[in-house]
Amino acid sequence: RYYLYYSQPVELFGAVSNSPVGPWTSLVEGDKAFVPNYMIPGVITLDGQTFTDDDGKIYMFWGTWGIYPDHGCAVGLMNADMKSFQRIELIPNTIAKDYFEAPIMFKRNGIYYLLYSSGHCEDHSYRVQYVKSAVGPFGPYEYPAENPILVTNTDGSIHGPGHNGILEENGKYYIVYHRHNNPHSGGGFHRQVAVDELFFDDKGNIKNVVP
DSSP, X not given: OEEEEEEETTEEEEEEESSXXXXXXXXXXXXXXXXXXXXXXXXXXXXXXXXXXXXXXXXXXXXXXXXXXXXXXXXXXXXXXXXXXXXXXXXXXXXXXXXXXXXXXXXXXXXXXXXXXXXXXXXXXXXXXXXXXXXXXXXXXXXXXTOOXXXXXXXSSXXXXXXXXXXXXXXXXXEEEEEEOTTOOTTTTSEEEEEEEEOBOTTSOBOOOOO
């Protein structure tokens, strides 16, 4: 079974199919959202991403504009129906510091990494930060000193890098993200896709990315 999740601000919708090319059937009757806005107080609904742990449990992270007081990122343990949750919690922006949007998790050597974007997607301040946990997707999390790990570079040729995905291949990890198409970014709406390898120190912290 293939599950497709997508955002229509500010709600999350889902669809299911027996093929990755469809046809698709809505997970909720009447094509309704399965995560309405503010289903969790303090979480504006957008940018849903799933993470499958080694035990087969599936989690979803979501949230945008998490910079407001008492806001942040949502994490939910999904039920087998792939549209409801056994448990949902808020990861506040006091823990995932500066959290704005685009959460995504991966796991390496028993450590859970939650990456997210901060700053503003329209300008040079857009960047990537992360927290990590040795326990699980619900934390507790620590905020490593290396943050942020991907930022606008000195000469501005890499401008506003953020909203990343993670690719693992043959034991190597890559960060896939977009950056502004300078000098023609038009307020951040014109973007390019970029890929760089991630490197880690002996404590499992992500080293600063050289874009």
